[in-house]
Amino acid sequence: MSTHTEHADNPKAEAVKYTITLVVLLILTAITVGASYINFGSGNVVIALFIATVKGIIVALIFMHLLHDKPVNAVIAVAGFILLGIFLLFDFLDVDSRTNPQPINLHPLPAAAAPATAGAPAAAAPAEKKE
Amino acid sequence: MSTTEVLHQDPHGHGGEHDPHHQHHFTTMEQQFDTSKIGMWLFLATEVLTFGGLFAGFGLMQNKYPMEFIEAHEKLKRWAGATNTVVLLVSSFTAVMAVLMARTNQAKKCAMYLWLTVGCAGIFMCIKAYEYTHDFEEGLYPAKYYSHVGDLIPGSHGYATFFSFYFMMTGLHGLHVLIGMGLMSWLAIRASRGEFSDKYYTPVDLIALFWHLVDLIWIYLFPLYYLIT
Numbered sequence: 001m002s003t004h005t006e007h008a009d010n011p012k013a014e015a016v017k018y019t020i021t022l023v024v025l026l027i028l029t030a031i032t033v034g035a036s037y038i039n040f041g042s043g044n045v046v047i048a049l050f051i052a053t054v055k056g057i058i059v060a061l062i063f064m065h066l067l068h069d070k071p072v073n074a075v076i077a078v079a080g081f082i083l084l085g086i087f088l089l090f091d092f093l094d095v096d097s098r099t100n101p102q103p104i105n106l107h108p109l110p111a112a113a114a115p116a117t118a119g120a121p122a123a124a125a126p127a128e129k130k131e
Numbered sequence: 132m133s134t135t136e137v138l139h140q141d142p143h144g145h146g147g148e149h150d151p152h153h154q155h156h157f158t159t160m161e162q163q164f165d166t167s168k169i170g171m172w173l174f175l176a177t178e179v180l181t182f183g184g185l186f187a188g189f190g191l192m193q194n195k196y197p198m199e200f201i202e203a204h205e206k207l208k209r210w211a212g213a214t215n216t217v218v219l220l221v222s223s224f225t226a227v228m229a230v231l232m233a234r235t236n237q238a239k240k241c242a243m244y245l246w247l248t249v250g251c252a253g254i255f256m257c258i259k260a261y262e263y264t265h266d267f268e269e270g271l272y273p274a275k276y277y278s279h280v281g282d283l284i285p286g287s288h289g290y291a292t293f294f295s296f297y298f299m300m301t302g303l304h305g306l307h308v309l310i311g312m313g314l315m316s317w318l319a320i321r322a323s324r325g326e327f328s329d330k331y332y333t334p335v336d337l338i339a340l341f342w343h344l345v346d347l348i349w350i351y352l353f354p355l356y357y358l359i360t
Contacts, residue, residue, distance in 0.1 A: 011235045015228065022224040026217060033213050036358035048354035055350045063227045064343045070165060073172045080176030084183040091187050095194070 021062045028055050152331040164333055171337040175344050182300070182348050189296045189355065192289075199289025202282065204356060206271060207297070211262050212357035215255050216349065222251030223346040226315075226339040229322075233332035238325045241335065245319035248342065252312045259305055266294070273298045297356060304352060307345045314338045 032051040040047060061067040066074045150160055157163035193200045229244035270278035277291035318335055321327065327335055 011231055014231050018224055018227050018231070022220060025220045029213065029216050029220065032354055032358065033209070036209070036354070045359050048358050049351075052351050052354050056347050059223060059343055059347050059350070063223050063346075064340055069168075072165075073168060076169065076172040076176055080179040083176075084180055087180070087183065088187055088190075091191070095191055 017062065021058060025055055025058060028058075150330055152333075160330065164336075167333050167337060168340075171340050175340065178344055178348075182303070185296065185300050185303070186351065186355070189300065192292045192296065196287065196289025196292060199282075199284060199287050200293050202284075203271075203290050203293035203297075204359065206266070206269065206279075207357050208262060208265070209357050211258050212353050215258050216353045218251050218255050218258070219346045219349050222248045222255070223343050225251065226342045229318075230332065230335050230339045233322065233327040233335040234329050236328050238322055238327065241327060242319045242323040245315050245322055245335075249312050249315045249319065252308050252315070255308055256305065256312075259301065259308075263298075300352060301356070304345065304348055307348070311338070311342050311345055315342070 028051055032048055035047050035051075036044060060077060064077075066077060152163075153160050154163060157166065225244045225247040229241050229248065232238075232241035232244055266272075270280070271294050272278060272291075273295040274291050277294060279290065282290055315338065318338055322335070
């Protein structure tokens with residue numbers, strides 16, 4: 001398995017690289033905890049998620065070997081996040097386009113559309129709508 | 132040349148030398164290793180999507196109950212979350228060191244690093260158990276079991292929603308940690324028997340990948356639950 005051992009020729013250098021990575025990750029953790037005590041308004045969320053993403057990329061590239069691994073693994077990893085992005089995009093677009101995102105069965109049924117059965121759901125609905 | 136002829140000759144091209152781990156449907160050990168790894172990455176991609184759905188739900192509910200979520204998050208212990216982040220990062224380091232030791236034929240050190248990883252995971256679970264116990268004492272339960280008194284917005288469903296997501300996500304993550312502990316222990320026993328070498332270390336490599344993903348998920352869980360204000 002020559003392709004996998006090419007960067008293990010020098011195990012000491014590898015160990016040093018992993019140690020430095022760990023130290024960087026710990027420093028980033030300290031920064032993100034420290035930043036959470038300072039009020040940047042809505043910037044806090046952005047800072048926290050930005051640092052988390054940087055940490056995640058470092059873990060994926062170094063600890064999970066994506067940097068030196070065969071590209072197909074990175075393709076699968078990135079594809080996973082792209083699919084998640086598509087899911088989140090349409091999810092939030094949908095919610096943003098609604099004024100009252102409730103399950104449809106929480107709304108009172110129009111009385112004219114179903115006069116025979118409208119009684120029970122319409123009576124139950126106002127109580128649930130207080131949620 | 133037909134497949135059977137190939138098999139009847141030398142299937143692996145090593146001149147009779149046959150790795151006992153080499154399965155016959157793979158041409159080379161390298162192909163076998165790469166195939167396993169692609170399979171693991173596919174699994175990790177599905178894990179990202181599983182947790183991604185929960186993160187999306189959390190984001191939507193935070194949007195709906197912003198005040199309640201800020202108040203509820205202050206009931207979580209920031210130091211506990213931060214300590215757990217450090218513990219998991221260290222365990223990721225020991226896991227990657229175990230892989231390095233496995234592929235450089237240092238079986239004893241490999242086993243040692245694997246046990247250290249199990250130990251870190253154990254510390255993580257202890258802190259988590261302490262946190263959960265403390266939450267339960269205050270009546271911070273998920274959904275309809277939420278019984279904390281003295282919230283700023285009495286009767287709001289936002290608090291129970293926050294703790295539903297909190298217990299669901301940290302609970303699912305904790306389950307992954309427990310599974311990881313089991314797998315790491317199994318690997319450590321195998322490593323101390325000298326079963327891994329530069330010729331065959333696939334299980335160590337793949338389970339380390341799983342462990343890094345567990346770490347990666349916590350890297351996002353920690354700021355979202357403990358830090359965001």
